[in-house]
Amino acid sequence: MQVTRDFSHYVKDAGAGLSHIDLAVEGVSCAGCMSKIERGLSAMPDVTLARVNLTDRRVALEWKQGALDPARFIDRLAELGYKAYPYETAGAEAVEAEQSRFLLRCLGVAAFATMNVMMLSIPVWSGNVSDMIPEQRDFFHWLSALIALPAAAYAGQPFFRSAWSALRTGNVNMDVPISIGVILALGMSVVETFNHAEHAYFDAAIMLLTFLLVGRFLDQSMRRRTRAVAGNLAALKAETATKFVGADEISEVPVAAIDPGDIVLLRPGERCAVDGTVIEGRSEIDQSLITGETRHVAAEQGTAVYAGSLNMTGTLRVRVSAASEGTLLAEITRLLDNALQARSRYVRLADRASRLYAPVVHATALLTILGWVLVGASWHDAIVIGVAVLIITCPCALGLAIPTVQTVASGAMFRAGVLLNSGDSIERLAEVDHIIFDKTGTLTLPDLEVVNASGIPEDVFKLAGQLALASHHPVAAAVARASNAKAPLAGAVEEPGQGVRATLDGKELRLGRPSFCAAEQLASDSRDLDPEASIVAFTDGEKSYVFCVRQGLRPDAQATISALGLRNIKVEILSGDREPAVRAAARALGVSDWRAGVTPADKIARIEELKAQGIKVMMVGDGLNDAPSLAAAHVSMSPISAAHLSQATADLVFLGKPLAPVVAAIDFSRKALLLMRQNLWLAIGYNVLAVPIAISGVVTPLIAAAAMSGSSILVMVNALRARRVTDRRS
Amino acid sequence: MEVLVYLVPLALGLGLIGLLGFLWSLKSGQYDDLEGAAWRAIADDEPPREVAPTVEAKPSTVRPA
Known part of the structure; x- marks a missing residue:
């Protein structure tokens, strides 16, 4: 089929007489593909740039303006064995890319400052116990301040902004105690340096920012990668x-x-x-x-x-x-x-933790100050100890506890064929105990297939398939696909609304409506057996056959449903389709809870009913009619073939034909939630150990630095365990 | 100890050069494709006068995603 393709919409002017286009490419996974594509495209005359981005699975191309038609690149890639399609960076993705670059810039600044402040701090720590003179110490402290203050002001922006916007709306998130801790630590250190004191906490404050920025950046780049893949899939549909x-x-x-x-x-x-x-x-x-x-x-x-x-x-x-x-x-x-308004009321685990955490920590610091004043310490000393408590409890580990697990778990899900749309969906998915499936397109595949293929002789099937190639009708196309026929029959004629016919070896072959092929009796028998299928008949002049064509169930739908049962998750089908169709699917899958002919509003009502009983519902659906219920459910999932709106609304999107990613996603998210909780307890346990030391006033910057990095590394290592789940079926 | 007067600024200056280098590399897009960069380091150099269509990628052990 030769169609003129007009890709001028995607071509950008790169200046200097060059045109630029970005292509999403399917199947690029290794260095071999990368060099193969780059060489293959660079070899085309007038191409000035061909560069593969292996992270985003895209190719950037530049060529002399007007010298080439972009469609030729796609053909060239097809020759090399890759499916490609022009890609347009959507608004959300551009924002994410910019954010990720900003985080990396912050991280670079913070890491630079940490290293240099450390270089100045370690001599002070060792000098304090040996022979450093106070003037030298002050000099090093002032230099540390010179580096740490501007660096923190820049690199702390992601935290300060988020904390400010939370406070303005009357909320508390994890960034509030982080920001308070950093600002107080720096402020106190400056005052202490003025007073020629022995201890300053510039290194602790800036190191805290570095660790947290690592967590943020990893989280962000995982999300960006997911979005890029989702964007590519959308582009490769080549609509x-x-x-x-x-x-x-x-x-x-x-x-x-x-x-x-x-x-x-x-x-x-x-x-x-x-x-x-x-x-x-x-x-x-x-x-x-x-x-x-x-x-x-x-x-x-x-x-x-x-x-x-x-x-x-x-x-x-x-x-x-x-x-x-x-x-x-x-x-x-x-x-x-x-539904979306209701959804936004969900409070994430990290925020719930910080709602408890912030008041406790700040109260402890305040009580410490008052306590020390009561036992006779000066206000100055008491405040220094109070701030040390805040620094020691500053939620470095707590701030990393959840994002690191999220990053590792979303990476694991990504490999299992599940893309995450929203960051907190892992937590919500882990709590699910009831799943509502839509039928059409979710439990079944969107493509039509021949269900009675085994009952038809192979040569007849082949012949019917060849004849079907002459028709555009989707049902005929399904027959052609199922028969693997490649060569259409010569002289096939399509009779609109009836079918196709052709003559082969003196026999007239017909494919189409049962009446067109004189197979009404056969068709009505099949219809009794399978009332949902579209019937297409075939006759070779002597004998007639019928093909039952319908949307087939996903190959592993039944295994997935029973795997969900093993995990104590109830399964229910709510479909907008007619009763017999839904009943047949439910019976095939062994699902006893099902309802047919359900409107979007009914679906929401059912979800609300379950919610009122305290049940956490996951909705899995693909249709436009499912979009509101996807938003109303506690968490939701869509196949990649879903309508655009549904896909954008769902928390998770799964790829490919099997339904197994649904189970994998639940397993990974349960493991992730477990590890998040574990990490929170680890962080709290560390605080329980460290706070008494801080309250007693013996904390030195060295202890603060060691405790902070130790606990951060502990939670990060623990988070790596989210990569694997044990298979409960085995 | 006067040595500190020029050693410390020297150290900081070197660090600063590193930071500026990092910011420059970030700006010039070197972190846009972290995965590809890892592979490029070990890829063979482009052979001279290669006829493009005959270039065949070696079978890789990397599974397609």
Whole structure:
């Protein structure tokens, strides 16, 4: 099939007479691929830059303006064995990339300052017990201040900002005690240096920032990587639409280049890539990806169609509408907004911990000061000891306890085929004890398949497949796919609304409606057996056969459901599809709890009902109609084939055909939550040991530094255990 | 101990050069692809006058993600 592809939307002007394009590439995983692609593309004339980014799985290309059509790069990559498609950096990803660079800059500044302040601190520590003269010590302290103060002011920004925004809304997060600790430590150290004191805590404050920034950066880069992969997958779907560029002139353009008001052509067998309204034509459309309903719907002038609808029979002209014009979409958007508001009330484990932690620590410091004053210490000494308590308890380990586990666990999930959309979803996923599955597209695969293939002779199947290649009808396409037929039959004619026919060796072959192939009796028998399947008949002039085509269950759906049972998770199916279809799927999977014909509002009502009983519900769904319930559930998951809105709403997205990532995600998140709790206890245990030393006033900067790095390393090492889960099935 | 007067600024100056180098490398995009950079270090140099289509990647032990 030769279509003109117009990628000009993605081409950027790189200046100096060069054009630039970014391509997402599938299957780049090693150094070999990297050099193969780079050499293969650089060998093309006029290409000035071809550079693979192995982290993001993308290629950046530059070439002399006007010398090459970007489509040629994609063909070249296809020759090399890689599927590629132009990629456009979405807003959210650009923000993440900028943030990650900022964190790295902060980390660089903090690490530089830590090393140099340490270089000055260690002589002071050893000099204090040997022969350092006070003037030298003061000199080193002043130099430390000179380095630490500006460095902390810069590198502390991520914490200060977050603490400030939390305080302004009347909340406390982990960054509040961190910021207070750092600022007080630095402030006290400056005052102490003025007074020619023996101890200053510049090194502790800046080291704390360095450790925490390492945690933040790792967390951020994992999230960025996940987002990049999700972005690539979206790009590699290569969604295009046939747009009318003139009255009768059409052009195949990427969906990103389509604006509301444009008119697109939707041919039989094509999946609609935009939301819009039919303005001309008549057809049947399969809306199962949107509503979960597998029965086909008639489409005519005025019918609203949504991205993901599959056009079955006729050609349609569709006027693209703005995002929320459609009635279904408007309703779903309204439900979604309500649900998302409720969602934001969830308080993360780290914030819950800091809500307890901050008051306790600050009260302890205050009591220490008052206590020392009561037993006769000067205010100055008492305050110095009080601040030392704050420095010792400064939540270095506590601040790392959760992000490090999150980073390691999300990396492990990433390898298991699960992408995380939101940072706190691991915690919420770990608490799940009830899962609601949508049926269509979630338990079943979105592609049609032939379910009775084993009952049909191989040569007949092959022949039917060859004949089916001549038709655009999705059901025929499924037959062709299942038969692995490659060569279409010569002279095949499609009779619209009936089927295809061809003549081979004097025999007339027909594939299509049962009436077209004189196989009504056979078809009605099959329909009794499997009322949900679309029936397509085939005759070679003598004998007739029927193919039952339907969306098949995911290959491991049943194993996954029983694995969930082993983990004491209840499973329920709520589907927008008709009762017989849902019943058949539920029976095949051994799920006793199911409801059919459920509207989006009903799904939310059911989730609320379960929530009211204190049950933590996970929703797994893909349709547009599932988006509100995905947001309403405690945590939610979507397959990568889901409607855009659903995918954006879900906390987690899983890749590929198997359903197993659902179980893997639960296992990893449970392990991660366990380790987060463990890490919090480790951090608290460390404080319990260290605080008495601080209260007694014998803490030196050396003890503070050793305790801080020791506890940080301990929680980081413990977090590494989130990489593996023990398989309970074995 | 007068040695400190120039040794300490010298040490700090060297550290500062390191920091500036880091910031420069960050700005020039050297941290955009940490994984690829690791592999590039051990990749073979580009052979001269190689005909592109015949370049075949060696089978790798790295599993595709």
